[in-house]
Amino acid sequence: MDIMLELMKHSVLEGERILLRPVGLADAADMFEYASDEETTxxxxxxxxxxxxxxxxxxxxxxxxxxxxxxxxxxxxxxMIGTIDIRPNPADRIAEIGYTLNKVYRGKGYMTEAGKLITALAFGVLGMEKVFAMHDILNPASGEVMKRLGMQQEGVLRKHKVLKGRNCDMVYYGILKEEHFHQASEA
Structure with missing residues (x-):
């Protein structure tokens, strides 16, 4: 399977309340609204x-x-209220997701909806066996999104990233394909 081809074929994903689509220059004003906010970034x-x-x-x-x-x-x-991306590793059949959301739209379920669309793509189309995400240990709210996506905390990667000159411990969450489909069947 050509992962890049499949991602391009699925460049637009539609949820109940949101649409995931490619980012373009026309999104600059909406992105700047949250990208210029220190709390968000x-x-x-x-x-x-x-x-x-x-x-x-x-x-x-x-x-x-x-x-x-x-x-x-x-x-x-x-x-446009944020971004989400998936970074598949076809050799290991795993994919990492990352996201950013305008703080005005937090707590409304938009990121959970986006994450579910992306995990469904990863498991149902791309054939991944695991989807994972990480958050700075000082940002537990991001971990709450990961839990709502059915992910489990697997560990803490100590001093795993340097962000803005600070060594960051990263909390690692993951969900396996069989867990995803089991949760989807119960919903």
């Missing part, structure tokens, strides 16, 4: 200082290699 990336920085990030990260990278868009309002 604290555990993820450097805060964007101006709209030009956001446009560069979109061009160089999202548009240069769009496979598996999605804007999270509220269907009713067409507002």
């Amino acid at each position: 604290r555990f993820v990336f450097e805060r964007h200082l101006d709209l030009a920085m956001t446009e560069e990030a979109i061009a160089n990260y999202f548009m240069a290699a769009p496979a598996g990278k999605y804007a999270i868009v509220v269907k009713d309002t067409k507002k």
Whole structure:
């Protein structure tokens, strides 16, 4: 199976309330709204200082290699409220997910809905055996999203990343394909 081909065939995923689609330059204002907020970016990336920085990030990260990278868009309002991406490793049949959400939209289930669309893609289309995610130990709210996706905490990777000059312990969560399908059958 050609994973990149499958990701490109599934570049748009539709949920009940959200649409996952490729990120484009037209999303710059919506992305800057949360990318310029220190609270939102604290555990993820450097805060964007101006709209030009956001446009560069979109061009160089999202548009240069769009496979598996999605804007999270509220269907009713067409507002782009965050991003989610999947980074598959076909050799090991595992995939990592990562996400960022505008703080105004937290606690409304949007990230859980996006994560479920991505895990369904990973297991149902891409043939992955495991999906995992990590969060900075100082950001337990991200771990709550992982739990809602059915992931289990598997451990803490000590001083695993350097972010903004700080050595970060990363909490590692994962879900196996059989766990995903078992949970889906009970829903």
